[in-house]
Amino acid sequence: MTAPGGPAVPGGEDRGGLRAALSGLTTRGRSFLAAGIAAAVCAYVLGQSDLLHVGFLLALLPLICVTVLSHTRYRVAGSRRLSPSQVPAGSEARVQLRLDNVTRMPTGLLMLQDHVPYVLGPRPRFVLDRVEAGGRREVAYRVRSDLRGRYPLGPLQLRLTDPFGMCELTRSFSAYDTLTVVPRTEPLPPVRLVGESSGYGDGRQRSLSQAGEDDVIPRGYRHGDDLRRVHWRSTARYGELMVRREEQPQRAGCTVLLDTRRIAYQGAGPDSAFEWAVSGAASALVHMLERGYAVRLLTDTGRSVPGEGADGFAGATQDSADSAGLLMDTLAVVDHSDGAGLSRSYDVLRGGTEGLLVAFLGDLDEEQTAVAARMRQRSGAAVAFVLDSDGWAQGAQPGARAEERLRQLREAGWTALAVSSGAALPELWQHAARQSSESSVAGGTTGFSGGWS
Structure with missing residues (x-):
């Protein structure tokens, strides 16, 4: 017997097969062997030859079975x-x-x-x-x-x-x-930025047909590239096969920030606040990929899921299904971090470009609330789902302390919502759209460049 795909001998050709078979005697086999030996000893002491024959047969039967089984030749x-x-x-x-x-x-x-x-x-x-x-x-x-x-x-x-x-x-x-x-994912209501029906932006595109031969910026050849796109002058210059870059529209970016700090959550198990946050991040990532966005999963440790796109974004040059599979594989094993703050993720966001930011945050103290508020400065839009672990464990609404943190985030431009135990993300998603629209009417600006639809 072997691993799937190739046969092998299960018994006789294994080194020490007979010894292994002896160790595999069942309770019945050991009982027969012990009874046979006991009968043989009694027959010798009592001088009973018939009893000796019985003991010999009792002991011989399990030994014969061991010998036959250890020399089995089928595969x-x-x-x-x-x-x-x-x-x-x-x-x-x-x-x-x-x-x-x-x-x-x-x-x-x-x-x-x-x-x-x-x-x-x-x-x-x-x-x-x-x-x-x-x-x-x-x-x-x-x-x-x-x-x-x-x-x-x-x-x-x-x-x-x-x-x-x-x-x-x-x-x-x-x-x-x-x-x-x-993680389980839930379908979310469609999201649209003003002037954009999908995740494709309206950034300027440079047509290769209008650029001179010397203005083309080539890249290295990849398996599957059309040989008609080979740029021979660059190939001769760099000494390796180079191809012209394909003209592609810019894709709007979305960063999903997942707070994994151990101190930010209480409890464990499938119904815990942390598992809700992981499931929520997965739902947001899948939803934004389906909408055509280039997405990035970022944690409080400052690490993002590797992607082929710039700045760790997945989906920029990958198929959406491949990107979703990569992100879901990462979320399948994400665990608590031992960090105490969000400063590392802030450093990553501070050096990036503007785009949609969706954050799933645990308990925030005053210092971490200030760090999260500063993240909004580099983001074109920012939505935060804040989980209050105390309220979650007790099945109650967020307390005064949690409401104060939400107020500080909203003043910094976030669309911030509290998440209580048993909350449904699709309903929160719609509520975020309404809150963003109300903020737009009241303040003349909006975190979503005009709202969600």
């Missing part, structure tokens, strides 16, 4: 298919196991067992009575987790046993599969 090959390999928290994935007997002799009784983490459910076990020569068996089970993360599936184990149940021999496949459980 099996196994494989595992996981569908899908990435699921939202609370959804099920189907795991299909396939066992092939690639020898010319049928197998005996087999038990198939797959190792799965306890959070995915009970360990699946299947009994296969007999697999004919060249035969195949397929079994399936389902796994589900309410907690996001990456979970290994495997190794797959095959347990061989003799017809009398005297001995069991276990062999393991070597391959693993990984199930990625990503």
Whole structure:
């Protein structure tokens, strides 16, 4: 038996196979062996030859089973298919196991067992009575987790046993599969900046047809580029294959800031405030990608999800589905940070360009509220969803302290909303649009360049 994809001998050709088989004696096999030895000793003491024959047979039967099982020559090959390999928290994935007997002799009784983490459910076990020569068996089970993360599936184990149940021999496949459980996402109402029907901006574009041959700024050749775009003069100059840049419209940028500070949240589990913030960030990222924005996930540590676009933005040159998969993989394993402030994320935003900023923040003290307020200065629009951990744990509305933090953010130009336990992000999203519109009417300006629709 081997890892999925190639067969191997499960018994006789393994070094120490007989010794391993002896260690695999079942309780029944050990009982028969002990009874046989005891009967033989009693027969010797009492001088009973018939009892000696009985003891000899009792002890011989498990030894014969061990010998036969350890020299079994049939081969099996196994494989595992996981569908899908990435699921939202609370959804099920189907795991299909396939066992092939690639020898010319049928197998005996087999038990198939797959190792799965306890959070995915009970360990699946299947009994296969007999697999004919060249035969195949397929079994399936389902796994589900309410907690996001990456979970290994495997190794797959095959347990061989003799017809009398005297001995069991276990062999393991070597391959693993990984199930990625990503945060749950919710569809959000469509968002539109004034004068922009999608995430594509109206920035000036330079037409290559109007530029001279010497004005073209080439880039290195990438696999799949059209050879008709090769810029031969630059190729000769740089000594490597260069192509003309494609004319592309500018894409509006959106940064989603996720506060992961451990001190900013209380509680744990799928219904905690931190998990709500992670799920909210995932929903916002997917929504903005679908709207055509180039997005970036930024945490309080100052780290952003790597993307092909400038400044760590994903979706600028990637397909939206690929960008979403990259971001969701990151959010599947994001955890609390040990940092105490938001200064590192502020440093990243301070050096960037203007764009939409959506922040999911935990508890803020006066100092961190001031840091968050300064982030608004470099952003064309800013929305903050602030979670009050005390109110969340008690199922109550945000207190006076949380309302004061929201007021300070609003005075700095943020569209800031408090998030209480059980709040639905789509409703908050719409409420943010109304608040932004009211601020526009009252102050003549708006954090969303004219509001949301």
